[in-house]
Amino acid sequence: xxxxxxxxxxxxxxxxxxxxxxxxxxxxxxxxxxxxxxxxxxxxxxxxxxxxxxxxxxxxxxxxxxxxxxxxxxxxxxxxxxxxxxxxxxxxxxxxxxxxxxxxxxxxxxxxxxxxxxxxxxxxxxxxxxxxxxxxxxxxxxxxxxxxxxxxxxxxxxxxxxxxxxxxxxxxxxxxxxxxxxxxxxxxxxxxx
Amino acid sequence: xxxxxxxxxxxxxxxxxxxxxxxxxxxxxxxxxxxxxxxxxxxxxxxxxxxxxxxxxxxxxxxxxxxxxxxxxxxxxxxxxxxxxxxxxxxxxxxxxxxxxxxxxxxxxxxxxxxxxxxxxxxxxxxxxxxxxxxxxxxxxxxxxxxxxxxxxxxxxxxxxxxxxxxxxxxxxxxxxxxxxxxxxxxxxxxxxxxxxxxxxxxxxxxxxxxxxxxxxxxxxxxxxxxxxxxxxxxxxxxxxxxxx
Numbered sequence: 001x002x003x004x005x006x007x008x009x010x011x012x013x014x015x016x017x018x019x020x021x022x023x024x025x026x027x028x029x030x031x032x033x034x035x036x037x038x039x040x041x042x043x044x045x046x047x048x049x050x051x052x053x054x055x056x057x058x059x060x061x062x063x064x065x066x067x068x069x070x071x072x073x074x075x076x077x078x079x080x081x082x083x084x085x086x087x088x089x090x091x092x093x094x095x096x097x098x099x100x101x102x103x104x105x106x107x108x109x110x111x112x113x114x115x116x117x118x119x120x121x122x123x124x125x126x127x128x129x130x131x132x133x134x135x136x137x138x139x140x141x142x143x144x145x146x147x148x149x150x151x152x153x154x155x156x157x158x159x160x161x162x163x164x165x166x167x168x169x170x171x172x173x174x175x176x177x178x179x180x181x182x183x184x185x186x187x188x189x190x191x192x193x
Numbered sequence: 194x195x196x197x198x199x200x201x202x203x204x205x206x207x208x209x210x211x212x213x214x215x216x217x218x219x220x221x222x223x224x225x226x227x228x229x230x231x232x233x234x235x236x237x238x239x240x241x242x243x244x245x246x247x248x249x250x251x252x253x254x255x256x257x258x259x260x261x262x263x264x265x266x267x268x269x270x271x272x273x274x275x276x277x278x279x280x281x282x283x284x285x286x287x288x289x290x291x292x293x294x295x296x297x298x299x300x301x302x303x304x305x306x307x308x309x310x311x312x313x314x315x316x317x318x319x320x321x322x323x324x325x326x327x328x329x330x331x332x333x334x335x336x337x338x339x340x341x342x343x344x345x346x347x348x349x350x351x352x353x354x355x356x357x358x359x360x361x362x363x364x365x366x367x368x369x370x371x372x373x374x375x376x377x378x379x380x381x382x383x384x385x386x387x388x389x390x391x392x393x394x395x396x397x398x399x400x401x402x403x404x405x406x407x408x409x410x411x412x413x414x415x416x417x418x419x420x421x422x423x424x425x426x427x428x429x430x431x432x433x434x435x436x437x438x
Contacts, residue, residue: 023390028417097267178278179266180273181273183262183267187260
């Protein structure tokens with residue numbers, strides 16, 4: 001009782017202390033009020049968008065080997081999606097590392113998709129590139145640029161790490177990406193349930 | 194949002210440039226403030242540079258430690274010029290420790306040295322908000338209002354713009370504050386506290402908040418703790434400076 005009356009007296013004679021306490025009380029109240037209620041829009045599944053935390057935009061494209069590839073069909077597998085073109089120097093530098101990461105984790109369920117931006121390249125150049133680097137993962141051909149548009153392509157290479165649920169967990173625009181960064185991201189995807 | 198521009202064969206990352214500009218302007222202002230406070234300005238600049246370099250190296254080493262298997266398989270990646278392979282919070286702590294140790298070694302007085310860094314902190318917060326606006330990071334929750342911006346598939350709160358305006362407000366508050374007990378360290382804590390208060394406010398409009406239990410937003414809780422700490426320490430230091438010797 002004596003303590004509380006002393007405290008109130010101090011507030012009255014020391015306006016700066018009262019102001020500081022007022023600020024803290026308002027900040028705490030705002031933090032409580034602005035909690036995210038369960039089921040709020042922010043807690044709902046994010047719409048497809050090419051950024052971390054959002055569902056990866058889907059596409060169905062022909063591959064260099066012939067059969068079509070649909071990204072949504074790969075649900076259940078972690079996916080490394082790499083957008084590239086044969087004329088892009090950083091793409092050429094990082095591609096051998098991507099192949100090594102694929103070989104290292106293919107048996108763990110990792111799927112690597114190379115999305116050739118064929119609208120800015122050519123199928124023949126893409127084929128020569130694949131042979132030169134000994135690439136064994138599927139190469140999708142974006143002939144009309146639709147998939148690149150969905151990924152709002154800003155620069156090559158662009159790499160997306162997509163989890164088993166089809167949610168993008170990391171995005172790396174530009175390159176060359178280091179092999180350790182690829183491995184770190186892939187191993188996080190593989191560890192996730 | 195404009196994360197990259199292509200300059201010939203190069204892909205220039207504009208958010209990174211905004212941060213570099215913020216660091217450069219911040220160091221210049223810290224040097225001027227150090228001169229005004231009659232501190233050793235070149236030692237203050239060196240302390241900042243050592244802190245930055247130490248912070249970057251620390252951030253990379255901590256990231257590598259967190260992903261030891263990956264770096265054991267590709268050790269040369271430690272030297273890669275990549276801005277993604279960094280542990281930001283760890284780097285901040287290492288940078289602060291390196292700066293502190295440098296300051297001690299060169300006998301820089303702690304409280305006025307922190308005061309000289311106040312404008313650098315304020316400018317860096319502006320640069321961080323601009324970098325977020327350019328990259329699209331720190332995006333807002335859905336909003337149906339005339340000032341909403343279309344980003345990541347929805348109309349959203351322009352949280353980055355809110356944060357630029359509030360960070361500018363913090364800088365102006367520092368600039369216009371009376372020069373009373375500026376030698377006490379209180380000026381630094383005022384900038385930190387105001388920046389934390391701004392984040393408590395704006396985090397409520399974010400669409401990318403990490404959540405704690407019961408829906409509390411992680412960044413808001415951390416900012417609240419920082420706000421309390423800065424008010425408490427700032428007031429104590431200010432009172433100590435005002436006390437007769």
